[in-house]
Amino acid sequence: MRKTTGSGGRHSVAATEELDRNILSVATAEFLQKGYSATSVDRICQIIGCSKPTIYRRYHSKQGLFKAVVRNQFQSLFHTVQNTDVSSTGPRAALKELVRRQLDFCLEQKFLGTYRILVADNQYIPDVINSMFSEIAQPFQQKIEDLLRPILHDPDSHDFNERLKFLAANLYGLITQWPMTQALMGREPFSSSEQRQKHLDFCWESVLKLLE
Structure with a gap:
């Protein structure tokens, strides 16, 4: 079993999964409202309160994030x-x-x-x-x-x-x-x-x- 730490350490598994869901939820709302070209990863980060590397570690690029949104839809x-x-x-x-x-x-x-x-x-x-x-x-x-x-x-x-x-x-x-x-x-x-x-x-x- 993976060990987790409290605040100031690594995110717990539950917190990481919650962040994943939050990224996908916010990105979906932004893409559907603004379209692909007008959607900003910076804006998504601002809404969530995370850094761009946090998103790019998961999806590598804006296109990768959008692909995950479409796949989920x-x-x-x-x-x-x-x-x-x-x-x-x-x-x-x-x-x-x-x-x-x-x-x-x-x-x-x-x-x-x-x-x-x-x-x-x-x-x-x-x-x-x-x-x-x-x-x-x-x-x-x-x-x-x-x-x-x-x-x-x-x-x-x-x-x-x-x-x-x-x-x-x-x-x-x-x-x-x-x-x-x-x-x-x-x-x-x-x-x-x-x-x-x-x-x-x-x-x-x-x-x-x-x-x-």
């Missing part, structure tokens, strides 16, 4: 992908549930705010965007493909993999593109939970026709 989607279980429901029902959760996630304010920054400041953070694509987007796309594979017809056809990738990409866009665009413009895409469910059901029926 996307954790719920990552867990959804990892925990989608087909053993009890089958791939078709699991796929519908996965895209429903994806729609919910895409309309959360934390996702919309992060997405706006990734688009607006993309020229400053290409490494962050590439990292998020490999850590989040690709696994999600792969999960959709894995669920589509056993329910797509003609698995032995020469263009099966091409059709599989096409359907996976379009399934995501069909269900999320319009509501997400509305939300990014500050509009409420659905006036009620019933309207949201109708949208999901209509899109799902369209997908089923493509699978025939």
Whole structure:
């Protein structure tokens, strides 16, 4: 067990973990309010009451700190992908549930705010965007493909993999593109939970026709 000391010595484990959470919380608020380019690490330090080396020992750079913020914001989607279980429901029902959760996630304010920054400041953070694509987007796309594979017809056809990738990409866009665009413009895409469910059901029926 690690030994800790009182005030004037090394931070206790609990204090270190609290500082880590505080850095991430303050950085998230600053990035979401100001965007990437306008956010100052000095300002984050001032709010927290710590030094820049304290932050850079953990994240090495401003871009590294922002990457940690984005990763933290996307954790719920990552867990959804990892925990989608087909053993009890089958791939078709699991796929519908996965895209429903994806729609919910895409309309959360934390996702919309992060997405706006990734688009607006993309020229400053290409490494962050590439990292998020490999850590989040690709696994999600792969999960959709894995669920589509056993329910797509003609698995032995020469263009099966091409059709599989096409359907996976379009399934995501069909269900999320319009509501997400509305939300990014500050509009409420659905006036009620019933309207949201109708949208999901209509899109799902369209997908089923493509699978025939």
